[in-house]
Amino acid sequence: MTTTKFRKPAYRRLAKHAVAALGILAASAIATAPASAKNKFVFANSSAYDTMDPHAVFDVGRVAYRLNLYDGLMRWLDNPPKLNLWLAESYKISDDGKKYTFKLRKGIKFHDGSEMKAKDVVYSMDRILALKKGAASLFVKSIAPGSTKAVDSHTVEFNLNSPSAIFLATIPEVHVLNSDLVKKNAKDGDWGSAWLSKNDAGSGSFKLKRYDPAIGFSGERFADHFMAWGDKYLDEIEFRTVVEINSRVLGLMKGDFHGTDGYLPQDQVIRLRKSDKVSVMDAESMRIFYFIIHNGRAPMNDINFRKALNYAFDYDGFINNILSGSVARNPSPLPNNIWGSPKDAKGYTFDLAKAKEYLDKVKKPIREITIGALAGYGQTEQAAVLLQNALGKLGVKSKIVAEPWPVASGKMRNEQQMYDLLPLWKSTYYADPNNWVGEMYHGANIGARNNSWYKNPKVDKLLSEAQTSTDQKVRENNYAEASKQVLEDAGGIFVYNTKWFGPYSKKVGGVRFSPIGNAQEMRWVYFK
Numbered sequence: 062m063t064t065t066k067f068r069k070p071a072y073r074r075l076a077k078h079a080v081a082a083l084g085i086l087a088a089s090a091i092a093t094a095p096a097s098a099k100n101k102f103v104f105a106n107s108s109a110y111d112t113m114d115p116h117a118v119f120d121v122g123r124v125a126y127r128l129n130l131y132d133g134l135m136r137w138l139d140n141p142p143k144l145n146l147w148l149a150e151s152y153k154i155s156d157d158g159k160k161y162t163f164k165l166r167k168g169i170k171f172h173d174g175s176e177m178k179a180k181d182v183v184y185s186m187d188r189i190l191a192l193k194k195g196a197a198s199l200f201v202k203s204i205a206p207g208s209t210k211a212v213d214s215h216t217v218e219f220n221l222n223s224p225s226a227i228f229l230a231t232i233p234e235v236h237v238l239n240s241d242l243v244k245k246n247a248k249d250g251d252w253g254s255a256w257l258s259k260n261d262a263g264s265g266s267f268k269l270k271r272y273d274p275a276i277g278f279s280g281e282r283f284a285d286h287f288m289a290w291g292d293k294y295l296d297e298i299e300f301r302t303v304v305e306i307n308s309r310v311l312g313l314m315k316g317d318f319h320g321t322d323g324y325l326p327q328d329q330v331i332r333l334r335k336s337d338k339v340s341v342m343d344a345e346s347m348r349i350f351y352f353i354i355h356n357g358r359a360p361m362n363d364i365n366f367r368k369a370l371n372y373a374f375d376y377d378g379f380i381n382n383i384l385s386g387s388v389a390r391n392p393s394p395l396p397n398n399i400w401g402s403p404k405d406a407k408g409y410t411f412d413l414a415k416a417k418e419y420l421d422k423v424k425k426p427i428r429e430i431t432i433g434a435l436a437g438y439g440q441t442e443q444a445a446v447l448l449q450n451a452l453g454k455l456g457v458k459s460k461i462v463a464e465p466w467p468v469a470s471g472k473m474r475n476e477q478q479m480y481d482l483l484p485l486w487k488s489t490y491y492a493d494p495n496n497w498v499g500e501m502y503h504g505a506n507i508g509a510r511n512n513s514w515y516k517n518p519k520v521d522k523l524l525s526e527a528q529t530s531t532d533q534k535v536r537e538n539n540y541a542e543a544s545k546q547v548l549e550d551a552g553g554i555f556v557y558n559t560k561w562f563g564p565y566s567k568k569v570g571g572v573r574f575s576p577i578g579n580a581q582e583m584r585w586v587y588f589k
Contacts (some may be wrong), residue, residue, distance in 0.1 A: 062454070064142060080094055085144075087377045091371070093405055096182055100533035101297040102295045102298050102299070102300060102583060102587050102588075103298075104123065104320045104353050104581070105309040105318040106302055106588050107303070107306075107309070107322050107466070108465070109277075110277050110278055110300065111127075111467045112259075112274075113261065114257045114580050115127045115130070115131045115195070115236035115238070115263070116188055116189050116194060116197075117192070117254070119195040119198075122466045125300045125401045125583075127236055127581055129263070129280055130180065131264070132169075132237055132263065132265050132287075133234065134163050134233070134237070135148075135149060135229070135233050137491065137492065137538070137575055138573070140345070140575050140576060141572075142489065142577050143257055144229065147176070147180075147233070148166060149344050150542060153569040154229075157224065158221075158224030159220065159221045159222075159223065160217045160218060160219070160220055160313065161221070162212070163216070163219075163226065165182070165215040165217065166176065167215055168425040170285045171262070171264045172263060172269075175239060175242075175284075178211070178393055179212075179216055180211045180216055181237050181239060181240045182239035183217060184243070185235055185237045185238045186200070188238065188243075192252060196231070196234035196235075196490075198506055198510050199231045200231070200235075202505065205222060208220040218402070223568075224531060225528065226493075226527060226529060226530060226531060227493050227499075228491065230493045233491070234490065234491075239262040239327075243256070263409070264283075266283055266578045267281060267583065268283045275302075275485055276302060277299065278299070279300075280298050281297050289436045293480065294584070295587060297417050300581075303321075304327065304436055305437065306329060309322065313336075313338075314339060316338060318566075319569050321564055322561060322566065323562055323563035324438075324486070324579075325347070326383075326440055326564070327383070327384045328385075330387070331565070333564045337470070339565070339567065340567050340576065342565065343561065344560065344563075346489070346558070346559050346576045346579075347396040347398060347399060347489040347492070348396070349555065349556075349557070349559075350391075350440070350483070350484070351556055352444070352482045352554035353473070353480075353483045353513045354482065354516050355516030356552060359428075360427050360428070364550060367409070368415045368419040372410070372411065372412045372419065372449060373413065373451040373553050373576060376408075376410065376452065376557075377411060379447055382503035383447075384440070388558065388560060389557060389558050390408065391545075391555060391556065392407065392408020392409070393406045393408070393544040393548050394487075394498040394501055394552075394555060396497065399497070401536065402541070402544070403541040403545050413455065416451070421454055429459060429460060430459040430460075430480075431481045432448060432459055432461050432462070432480065432481065432483070433468050433483035434462070434464075434484065435463070435464055436463045436466075437465065442461070445482075447462065448482070449482075451565045462480065472510070473512040474489065479512060479514075483512075484556075494537075495524070495527065495528060498524070498547060499527065499540070501515075502517075504516035504517070505521070513553060517550060517552075519547060520546050525574075527543070559581050561574060561579060568588050568589055569587075569589070570587055570588070570589045571585045
């Protein structure tokens with residue numbers, strides 16, 4: 062076996078990052094005297110926290126409880142994101158790329174004081190596969206239930222069906238549970254789902270103090286976290302659901318909140334910059350804004366109608382007028398700043414004459430179209446209205462339905478309930494092109510991460526090869542070609558790649574932004 066020196070480029074890059082991270086973690090683990098002042102950080106979140114189960118959902122809207130209450134073997138940090146060792150102190154990859162062996166750090170404690178062991182990692186992976194929720198779509202094709210083994214108390218072995226170019230990148234999504242505690246609270250074979258939806262079985266930097274799905278959750282610092290604390294930290298965190306944008310902004314300006322959404326409408330960002338109590342951080346992100354188009358339902362299953370939709374959206378008006386030029390046009394399903402993004406892709410432009418040309422080819426009559434939007438996310442509602450206005454000029458009737466993220470997220474997995482179109486962001490869960498085009502448009506992911514019911518055998522072949530190949534050039538070419546084919550098929554409406562504008566109280570320091578998690582990991586944050 063080779064220790065983080067797999068011969069192929071796709072693995073070598075990740076191994077290099079992980080080995081370099083050992084020094085970072087060692088340096089950050091020096092304990093100093095604890096701060097005496099008690100302090101509480103309050104974050105106003107636009108989405109509701111309808112569960113505390115880290116294996117039930119896989120999104121950014123509710124990522125805070127996963128990042129703060131739970132740990133994984135590895136973790137993505139900083140910008141550009143780099144993969145760091147976390148619960149694991151080392152790993153090995155077999156020469157055939159099918160066996161990953163991780164050595165756990167010793168002495169890691171769960172929140173109840175019990176020690177984390179390899180059996181907890183095994184249970185967590187088996188639970189993800191059994192529940193078929195959350196991040197399960199990342200693993201179900203590559204790992205069979207029961208194939209993960211505890212070699213000894215601090216060594217865990219993942220046995221893949223075939224080599225996977227994305228396995229290491231996705232391993233942070235295996236949030237490790239206290240298996241004994243969850244089993245103790247399991248009922249009727251539910252893997253502890255009912256209990257864990259409102260309780261805590263993690264080892265993260267904070268442990269759950271209070272949870273109310275109507276309000277949010279709070280956590281208190283876990284003093285025994287394996288990564289020792291420095292002399293500046295938060296004693297308590299609260300993530301509070303505040304759907305209305307103006308309430309979040311006013312609350313931050315008044316000092317009721319200490320942080321909020323980094324993707325606010327640009328007029329609100331400008332408003333916050335003028336406040337003497339708020340600082341707005343900004344960073345390049347990897348978060349594309351696009352419209353999901355339900356390709357499996359008439360009239361969207363007609364490529365001519367999808368092309369008409371693409372020509373009916375005013376990209377420049379949205380970017381330059383509504384967003385004040387604060388984002389970059391992104392014409393394909395991959396962010397401009399990720400490898401594999403097709404540099405020669407020609408995106409659609411706002412052209413009602415061309416839209417009408419394609420619309421005339423669609424079988425009539427055309428029914429009323431339902432455009433979804435995310436309540437509390439102003440840009441989605443603004444984009445929906447902009448498209449609705451253009452469709453009205455083309456004689457296509459449409460209605461807008463704005464609903465909270467948990468509701469919209471549930472509908473996205475149901476072919477009948479899914480909206481005809483839904484504007485939203487595709488965030489970064491791991492820094493690999495598969496995070497975007499692979500999850501969004503591979504036919505095997507329909508009903509899971511592919512919420513557009515798009516399927517093209519050519520695209521499936523390209524993506525499948527990219528997911529298993531260890532040749533970086535092959536992967537890069539395949540993702541570029543798949544992206545261009547989705548664009549040609551008008552599989553979605555691709556608008557922009559965003560910047561993150563994180564508003565925080567001027568009293569706050571230590572915010573650490575990464576496109577993965579959007580700076581919602583609080584172990585680094587402190588009051589000045």
